[in-house]
Amino acid sequence: MSAAQQPTTTPAAPTPAGPDEPSRWHNVFREITTGNAIISVLAVVLALLVGAVMIAFTNDTVQETAGYFFSRPGDLLNAVWDAVSGAYSALFQGSVYNFRRPSFADGIKPLTETLTYATPLIAAGLGVALGFRVGLFNIGGRGQMLIAATLGGWVAFAVELPAGIHMVAALVAGVIGGALWGGLVGLLKARTGAHEVITTIMLNYVAFYLVSFLLRDGFLKTPGSNNPKSPATKETAVFFDLLGPNYNLHFGFILVIAATVFTWWLLGRSNLGFKFRAVGENPNAARVAGISVSRMYIYAMLLSGGLVGLAGINQVLGTTTSGFGAGIDSGIGFDAITVALLGRSKPWGVFAAGILFGAFKAGSFSMQAAEGVPIDIVLVVQSLIVLFIAAPPLVRAIFRLPAPGAPRRRPVPNVTQEVAAK
Numbered sequence: 001m002s003a004a005q006q007p008t009t010t011p012a013a014p015t016p017a018g019p020d021e022p023s024r025w026h027n028v029f030r031e032i033t034t035g036n037a038i039i040s041v042l043a044v045v046l047a048l049l050v051g052a053v054m055i056a057f058t059n060d061t062v063q064e065t066a067g068y069f070f071s072r073p074g075d076l077l078n079a080v081w082d083a084v085s086g087a088y089s090a091l092f093q094g095s096v097y098n099f100r101r102p103s104f105a106d107g108i109k110p111l112t113e114t115l116t117y118a119t120p121l122i123a124a125g126l127g128v129a130l131g132f133r134v135g136l137f138n139i140g141g142r143g144q145m146l147i148a149a150t151l152g153g154w155v156a157f158a159v160e161l162p163a164g165i166h167m168v169a170a171l172v173a174g175v176i177g178g179a180l181w182g183g184l185v186g187l188l189k190a191r192t193g194a195h196e197v198i199t200t201i202m203l204n205y206v207a208f209y210l211v212s213f214l215l216r217d218g219f220l221k222t223p224g225s226n227n228p229k230s231p232a233t234k235e236t237a238v239f240f241d242l243l244g245p246n247y248n249l250h251f252g253f254i255l256v257i258a259a260t261v262f263t264w265w266l267l268g269r270s271n272l273g274f275k276f277r278a279v280g281e282n283p284n285a286a287r288v289a290g291i292s293v294s295r296m297y298i299y300a301m302l303l304s305g306g307l308v309g310l311a312g313i314n315q316v317l318g319t320t321t322s323g324f325g326a327g328i329d330s331g332i333g334f335d336a337i338t339v340a341l342l343g344r345s346k347p348w349g350v351f352a353a354g355i356l357f358g359a360f361k362a363g364s365f366s367m368q369a370a371e372g373v374p375i376d377i378v379l380v381v382q383s384l385i386v387l388f389i390a391a392p393p394l395v396r397a398i399f400r401l402p403a404p405g406a407p408r409r410r411p412v413p414n415v416t417q418e419v420a421a422k
Contacts, residue, residue, distance in 0.1 A: 037349070055373055117361045119256050126307045233323075239314075
């Protein structure tokens with residue numbers, strides 16, 4: 001066949017991508033915007049914005065310039081900017097890095113203070129988060145911290161042991177104390193069906209009044225003193241400093257890193273963690289699958305109480321070594337609930353949330369001293385974070401984020417390209 005007689009073939013036009021196939025970057029963006037992590041981040045952003053409004057309203061200069069706003073509006077805007085930027089700048093310099101210090105070693109000290117404040121928050125937050133993953137609401141952090149401080153503190157000031165061994169013995173006693181106090185809640189839940197919220201609240205009061213009695217008339221009382229305060233922790237049991245005597249950061253921070261790794265492995269990699277998650281998702285289905293739900297409740301509260309107890313003994317051996325009173329928990333047991341919520345009950349999320357709240361606590365004093373901002377505003381910001389985390393639809397509506405599981409918008413087909421392709 002000659003070349004003239006051969007049939008000519010027209011090369012096929014490239015087939016365009018189907019209208020239902022979004023790009024890879026679109027899928028990545030959608031995964032980010034519909035995930036839970038973005039809600040936590042945006043909840044913090046919203047809380048800081050509301051905090052900025054409150055800082056502006058409580059500032060004296062802003063109130064003064066608001067009186068003649070219509071004649072000189074620029075003064076009010078400048079006053080608002082100075083108040084908000086000054087407050088958040090002081091928050092940063094009091095919690096991360098102080099640029100006014102002459103050397104890097106001095107400038108980085110606020111960050112070490114943040115980590116010191118964050119240490120017990122992370123430990124207690126991990127305990128609360130572990131309970132959340134099993135479907136248990138552990139709000140007994142205060143009682144578990146007090147019992148841990150009682151047992152571990154007694155070992156720390158009353159027992160004579162060599163250095164190192166003494167610290168480990170006090171640490172183990174404190175963790176066991178918290179675990180037993182939490183395990184009692186799990187036992188009541190498993191055997192009698194008593195709700196953990198009620199029992200943990202009751203045991204908080206039991207622990208508080210028990211420790212108060214022991215500090216006044218029991219084995220925690222300092223001999224020859226009428227002050228309800230325990231004796232000082234012996235030097236052999238005190239956590240050693242990580243960065244030297246000029247910084248308050250101590251060995252407790254290393255312990256909470258190890259606790260975070262342990263909790264991550266337990267929940268995500270172990271057989272027991274799988275049972276925990278199964279019970280937390282659906283206890284009836286877990287029971288049908290052969291998992292002892294009652295036993296999981298006991299195990300979970302033992303581990304949860306032990307982690308919260310780590311926060312309590314951290315206070316005695318690392319932060320308040322001169323003796324402790326009935327207020328040794330410093331509200332950490334309740335702040336841990338916020339930390340666990342912000343961290344979405346994920347170990348590393350709790351770790352990051354604990355550092356954030358530690359920064360709030362460390363920087364709030366700088367805000368009050370440098371700018372005269374009421375320290376209560378930081379507490380309001382923390383409360384707003386909980387509010388926004390508890391209302392994801394509100395956050396998604398404000399930032400116009402797609403809801404999880406919402407159908408993708410069908411892209412409009414390009415009729416011209418389809419006709420050309422045919």
